[in-house]
Amino acid sequence: MAYCEPTFKAAQMSDTGAEWQVAQRRKGAARKSKSVQVSHTCSQEELDIEKTVRRIRDTVSELSCEDFWPQWKVAGSAARSKHLQNGDTEGGPCQQLECVCYGLGSFSSSVSARFQLAMLLLLLDAGQIPLKDCSVYDPAFSRGEKAVLRELGLTVLTENEEGKRLATKPTLFYLMHCGKALYNNLLWRNWSVRHLPLVTLIGNSFTGMMDRTVEREFTRDYRYITEALSLCEERQLPCPSRLIDVFSDTAVVTFPSGGLERLPQSTWAELPEPQYTHCSDLEIIQRETQS
Numbered sequence: 001m002a003y004c005e006p007t008f009k010a011a012q013m014s015d016t017g018a019e020w021q022v023a024q025r026r027k028g029a030a031r032k033s034k035s036v037q038v039s040h041t042c043s044q045e046e047l048d049i050e051k052t053v054r055r056i057r058d059t060v061s062e063l064s065c066e067d068f069w070p071q072w073k074v075a076g077s078a079a080r081s082k083h084l085q086n087g088d089t090e091g092g093p094c095q096q097l098e099c100v101c102y103g104l105g106s107f108s109s110s111v112s113a114r115f116q117l118a119m120l121l122l123l124l125d126a127g128q129i130p131l132k133d134c135s136v137y138d139p140a141f142s143r144g145e146k147a148v149l150r151e152l153g154l155t156v157l158t159e160n161e162e163g164k165r166l167a168t169k170p171t172l173f174y175l176m177h178c179g180k181a182l183y184n185n186l187l188w189r190n191w192s193v194r195h196l197p198l199v200t201l202i203g204n205s206f207t208g209m210m211d212r213t214v215e216r217e218f219t220r221d222y223r224y225i226t227e228a229l230s231l232c233e234e235r236q237l238p239c240p241s242r243l244i245d246v247f248s249d250t251a252v253v254t255f256p257s258g259g260l261e262r263l264p265q266s267t268w269a270e271l272p273e274p275q276y277t278h279c280s281d282l283e284i285i286q287r288e289t290q291s
Ligand SMILES: C[S@@+](CC[C@H](N)C(=O)[O-])C[C@H]1O[C@@H](n2cnc3c(N)ncnc32)[C@H](O)[C@@H]1O
Pocket: 007, 008, 009, 011, 012, 102, 103, 104, 105, 106, 110, 112, 113, 116, 137, 138, 139, 140, 160, 161, 162, 163, 176, 177, 178, 179, 182, 245, 246, 283, 284, 285, 286
């Protein structure tokens, strides 16, 4: 399947100074920056693992000194306390929060992806989520990048889940600037009164996605995002203008269970798996063999 539409390339800011390429914006796509957008390619198989890990740790330190970090930190710790409270009120055991990160991008060549990875590490710390309980997947990861992620202590998934991960316990999903189909698939898989409240999502604002897409296409192709808009709570996270390519349009999306329980049963009936047959520019990479 053809992938990497121009806007996606725009997210890949290089910091290595290798081969640059101007990218163009797709009609209706999110504006990330007014500055010239660039992407680049390089051989990632020769990645210096130690140096890359050091660079990521430096970025973590840099981000933790940013004025906007405390507000993101609240989001990380709130995800944890929300689930601790739920455990208490429901009389069940308090379950440890886990994390799933899709679509981080090639962090050894992209400044945006490196900053997003550093932010993920900070959020895990804020939410007291053990590194091994954070699973990461992006088909763009090189062998070297997977080694870096393992060195950091994270769990690298080997299967393309297409975002269809069922939250069986409280889960923080971190999907930065990902294709709409990834969010839609995630919502489809968790579309029930039982599972949606277990989902805390840090990623693109659903409202922003809708505003940037032709309404007829949005409701046709992304039914679950469309319906989620009236069920979820969305809290925008701050982003300094300097880091607009990295953290723009990010929100914390949650599904308070009280509201879901009051909805008619029809909300949860007939849940066809998304097919995207009409999507001319599907923004995600699908599994090679479709079931
Ligand atoms: C627009 S890029 C965003 C990259 C980075 N987060 C950023 O903001 O620069 C979307 C990312 O989603 C990844 N992606 C595509 N299909 C995916 C899938 N099935 N599962 C996980 N990630 C996927 C792509 O490889 C790409 O890195």
